[in-house]
Amino acid sequence: MEKIINYSDLLSVFKNLNNFIIIYHNFDQIYKKIINPQEIQNLALLNIRCIHPPKLFFFKVKDILTSFTSVEKILLLDVKFCDLKAIRILDNIFIGEEYVDEKYKIYKENTLIISSDCINPQLSCFCSIVGGRPYVEKGDGSDLNISFVDENNLILEAFTQKGEEFLKENFNEFEEPTKNDYLKRNSVRVVSERKIYEFNKEYIKEDKKNKHYLTLKNTYELESIWEKESEKCVQCGGCNFICPSCYCFLIREASKDYKDQHRDKVWDVCHFTGYSRVAGGANPRKYKYQRFRNRYQCKFVYRYENFNMYACSGCGRCIEVCPGKIDMRKVIRSLVLAKGEEVLV
Amino acid sequence: MSIYKPQNFKIIKIIEETPNIKTFTLKPLDSDKFSFKTGQFIELTVYGVGEAPFTPSSSPYKTDTMDVTIMRVGRMTEFLHSMKEGEIVGIRGPYGKGYPVESFVGKEVLIVGGGVGLAPLRSLLFTLIEKISDFKKIVLCYGARTPSDIVYKYLFPEWYKIKGLEILRSVDRCQPGEWDETVGVVTCLLDKIKIDVENSVAVVCGPPIMMKFTTLKLIDMKFKPNQIYLSMERNMSCGLGKCGHCQIGSYFICKDGPVFSWEQLKDIPEPFE
Ligand SMILES: Cc1cc2nc3c(=O)[nH]c(=O)nc-3n(C[C@H](O)[C@H](O)[C@H](O)COP(=O)(O)OP(=O)(O)OC[C@H]3O[C@@H](n4cnc5c(N)ncnc54)[C@H](O)[C@@H]3O)c2cc1C
Ligand code: SF4
Ligand code: SF4
Ligand code: FES
Numbered sequence: 001m002e003k004i005i006n007y008s009d010l011l012s013v014f015k016n017l018n019n020f021i022i023i024y025h026n027f028d029q030i031y032k033k034i035i036n037p038q039e040i041q042n043l044a045l046l047n048i049r050c051i052h053p054p055k056l057f058f059f060k061v062k063d064i065l066t067s068f069t070s071v072e073k074i075l076l077l078d079v080k081f082c083d084l085k086a087i088r089i090l091d092n093i094f095i096g097e098e099y100v101d102e103k104y105k106i107y108k109e110n111t112l113i114i115s116s117d118c119i120n121p122q123l124s125c126f127c128s129i130v131g132g133r134p135y136v137e138k139g140d141g142s143d144l145n146i147s148f149v150d151e152n153n154l155i156l157e158a159f160t161q162k163g164e165e166f167l168k169e170n171f172n173e174f175e176e177p178t179k180n181d182y183l184k185r186n187s188v189r190v191v192s193e194r195k196i197y198e199f200n201k202e203y204i205k206e207d208k209k210n211k212h213y214l215t216l217k218n219t220y221e222l223e224s225i226w227e228k229e230s231e232k233c234v235q236c237g238g239c240n241f242i243c244p245s246c247y248c249f250l251i252r253e254a255s256k257d258y259k260d261q262h263r264d265k266v267w268d269v270c271h272f273t274g275y276s277r278v279a280g281g282a283n284p285r286k287y288k289y290q291r292f293r294n295r296y297q298c299k300f301v302y303r304y305e306n307f308n309m310y311a312c313s314g315c316g317r318c319i320e321v322c323p324g325k326i327d328m329r330k331v332i333r334s335l336v337l338a339k340g341e342e343v344l345v
Numbered sequence: 346m347s348i349y350k351p352q353n354f355k356i357i358k359i360i361e362e363t364p365n366i367k368t369f370t371l372k373p374l375d376s377d378k379f380s381f382k383t384g385q386f387i388e389l390t391v392y393g394v395g396e397a398p399f400t401p402s403s404s405p406y407k408t409d410t411m412d413v414t415i416m417r418v419g420r421m422t423e424f425l426h427s428m429k430e431g432e433i434v435g436i437r438g439p440y441g442k443g444y445p446v447e448s449f450v451g452k453e454v455l456i457v458g459g460g461v462g463l464a465p466l467r468s469l470l471f472t473l474i475e476k477i478s479d480f481k482k483i484v485l486c487y488g489a490r491t492p493s494d495i496v497y498k499y500l501f502p503e504w505y506k507i508k509g510l511e512i513l514r515s516v517d518r519c520q521p522g523e524w525d526e527t528v529g530v531v532t533c534l535l536d537k538i539k540i541d542v543e544n545s546v547a548v549v550c551g552p553p554i555m556m557k558f559t560t561l562k563l564i565d566m567k568f569k570p571n572q573i574y575l576s577m578e579r580n581m582s583c584g585l586g587k588c589g590h591c592q593i594g595s596y597f598i599c600k601d602g603p604v605f606s607w608e609q610l611k612d613i614p615e616p617f618e
Contacts, residue, residue: 065349098600099348099585220614248589251349251582256393258353258433265349268588275590278580279397279418282553284618298592305595 001167003156004177007043010146010154013170015040020075020112023057025050045116045146045154048125049080049315053244058107059090064264065251068103074111080118081134082127082313084141086244087113089303089311091141093247112162115142119151119192121199124316126329128196129204132314135189149177149184203329216300219335223289229331230292232324233271239318239326240269240295245311248275270294296331348585351390351435352376357410359430362496366461367426368402368414371434378408379436383472384443384465384576384604388584389413390435391428395421398581400603401439402464404471411436414464414496440584441603444469444548444574449480452544456485457559459531459551463487463496465576466550470504477509484538488515488531488555492524513537531555532562542567550576557617560607573607577616 005013014022017037025031027044029051034040057076079087094104118125118134127134136145143163147155155177158164177185219225240246248268255262268275271292276285285291303311312328319327358370373379381387383405390396403412417426428434446469454473458466466485473483485504489495495514504512513534515527527534531551547568549559556575563573577598579591586600594613596602601609610616 066347093587097586099587101587102347247587249582250588250590251396253390253393253395258392258435261350261392261435263349265588268582268590270589276580278578279416279422281419284579284615302592302595 001158001164002177003167003171003174004149004181005154005156005171005174007045007152007154009174010156011040011043014043014077017075017170019073021072022075022077024077031056043078045078045148046120046151047078048118048120048122049083049244049317050078051242051317053242053315053317054079054083054087055090055244055247057111058087058104059094059247059249062264062266063103064262065103066261066263068106071106071110075114076111077114078146079113079115079142080315081115081132081136081140082118082125082315083244084113084115084136085127085132085309085313086311086315087141088309089245089307090247092307112144112166113142114144114146115140116146117148117189117192119148119188121192121196122316123199124319125196125314126200126203126316127314128193129200129329130310130312130314133189134192134196147185148188149181150188153181155181155185200329203333216296216332216335219339220293220297222335222338225334225338226289226293229326229334230289232326233288233292233322234324235271235273235288235291236323237269237271238321238323240271241267242317242321244313244315244317245299250275270298296328300332349437349583351388351396351437352379353433354379354411354436356428356430356432356434359428362414362498363494365417365426366414366494366496367417368412368496369425369434370403370410370412371436372410373436374433379411380408381405381411381439382443383446383468385439385441386465386584386599386603387411387413387436387438387440388581389425390437391421391424392433392435394424396435396437396582397421398440398584398599398603400465400468400576402467404468404475406471406475414461414467416461437584441599442601444472444604446472449473449546451479451481452546453481453540454483455538455540455545455547456483457531457535457547457549457551458485458487459555459559460489460494461496462551462555462576464550466548467497467500469548470510474507474510477507480509481541481544482509482511484511484513484540486513486515486531486534486538488517488534488551490517492516492519511538530558532558535559535562535566542572546572546574548574553578553617560617564607568607570608570611571606574604575607575610576604577602577610 094101115136138159143160145157158167249265250268277283299312353374354371357372360368386398386400399413401411402414579598581591582588584599586597591598
């Protein structure tokens with residue numbers, strides 16, 4: 001089902017939604033959780049993705065592993081394509097394999113994800129050059145998507161059963177979009193994607209998108225370049241923590257009582273020495289450049305081999321967060337150039 | 346039930362193997378059976394202290410109790426070594442893929458172990474001995490640092506008696522008169538064995554450096570990459586393919602291993618680092 005709606009009508013529908021806890025963001029790009037929907041002031045749909053990654057709601061910073069509390073029904077509003085892709089990586093890890101992480105599964109089942117197209121990409125955005133795009137289609141992982149005919153007129157598209165029901169229940173009286181609306185929407189999408197290639201033309205040729213894998217796989221041994229590129233890295237772990245697709249965690253033993261068995265997990269990251277240290281203090285990644293390299297290999301080589309997609313969504317958060325001003329795209333460019341491949345336009 | 350929640354086991358027996366290695370016999374508290382495939386591992390919890398991966402060293406045919414042989418190397422194992430019979434620990438698992446024993450049938454099986462690495466190999470050995478006529482022969486090459494570092498000393502006399510099982514042992518160093526077998530690293534035992542390489546498999550477990558040189562030696566002896574099996578070790582936390590710690594190349598050792606063929610590992614840069 002599809003509907004067309006203008007911004008102020010959409011806002012007023014959301015202000016009157018009662019059966020959800022709503023997580024949305026304002027112009028500050030920070031997710032807020034609200035119980036009373038009347039508190040929603042703006043839907044900052046024109047923004048890029050939030051500062052914090054939405055993994056926070058499924059794969060919590062810290063979570064008890066051994067007991068369940070009741071789970072609230074959440075509506076997660078305005079997730080962009082990049083973050084949906086990252087959630088697909090997390091799905092693969094937490095619920096796509098032999099063992100199912102029940103908590104992750106339950107959090108996800110109780111969340112309605114509403115996505116929206118990205119029409120104002122920023123300089124740090126590079127979704128399109130890592131196999132993504134700044135708009136959302138069926139199968140990307142959201143229940144419902146908001147796309148733009150223009151800044152004020154929006155198309156709502158349901159992609160799942162959950163999304164269909166939500167649309168029927170709350171937007172039934174609205175019209176269906178016309179053919180012309182779709183045409184306009186599609187040209188808005190084209191403009192946005194062009195901007196991304198424009199912003200990234202220093203780093204990649206459009207026809208080379210998706211080719212990093214083969215090249216990066218062969219850059220493992222370029223130790224002097226990894227060393228140089230990681231020089232300014234202070235191993236803060238910020239890039240991993242803020243990454244929407246980093247899934248690593250550590251189990252912490254809490255209870256001394258075998259009847260209680262209380263334990264929890266906390267996020268952990270491969271930039272930290274303790275992450276890979278083994279018995280007796282030996283460490284397969286003892287040098288900084290090795291840990292730095294691992295992050296790139298994980299995202300562009302290893303997970304690509306597992307899931308046939310990069311575990312990098314091009315959201316650009318790691319570029320913005322890095323105190324050493326390290327830009328992933330520049331690192332990749334150095335490596336690719338060192339391999340004698342051409343990336344510049 | 347949470348996949349992260351352990352079952353409780355009681356320590357019913359502790360054997361002191363060497364000054365820093367003990368074998369713990371564990372019995373499940375709330376069930377009468379615990380099954381695993383040889384080569385699979387478990388996560389053992391010392392409540393309030395920590396959890397670490399170990400490989401059962403007992404026979405998979407014995408399901409009422411399970412042995413784990415543990416070297417004291419750090420925080421958690423230090424604590425474990427101070428525990429007494431009757432105390433309770435937690436166990437999750439078994440996890441991962443074990444040795445493909447079925448594919449060894451009809452072949453000569455070369456087992457190469459170093460130090461506490463004999464733990465999973467003992468479980469394998471028990472499995473093979475159970476059906477020893479299925480295999481052309483079994484050769485065990487075992488190396489320890491010194492004679493007193495040899496584990497399962499009390500089992501060797503029985504093993505020497507088994508037809509179809511050859512055993513060679515070495516120590517890195519010893520006091521004069523203390524040792525009348527080979528002195529040297531375990532790879533030098535490989536020069537002494539007679540084996541039909543074409544129709545063999547080799548199974549290796551030990552410290553990383555030993556695995557590296559043994560693999561190189563086996564390749565030298567013309568073992569093919571798919572005839573060599575290695576038990577890999579990395580930092581682990583979840584054991585379930587989720588937490589990321591054990592990653593090596595695109596594998597998660599906990600779920601894709603811990604037993605790998607050299608075929609799977611050979612293209613991974615620095616697998617023994
Ligand atoms: C599949 C598998 C099977 C194994 N089987 C056996 C076996 O049969 N027998 C055996 O003896 N060993 C076995 N091991 C090795 C065994 O798991 C280690 O010896 C054990 O984990 C050591 O734990 P520890 O706490 O005593 O050592 P430590 O050296 O104290 O710590 C080991 C781990 O804890 C982490 N750690 C410790 N302190 C800190 C800290 N302050 N901050 C952050 N991290 C910390 C380290 O990073 C390291 O990963 C096996 C390992 C694997 C992966
Ligand atoms: S290994 Fe590193 S880069 Fe990969 S998911 Fe874990 S923290 Fe992120
Ligand atoms: S954010 Fe920058 S400095 Fe911090 S760990 Fe990542 S690359 Fe290193
Ligand atoms: S130990 Fe957690 S992924 Fe392997």
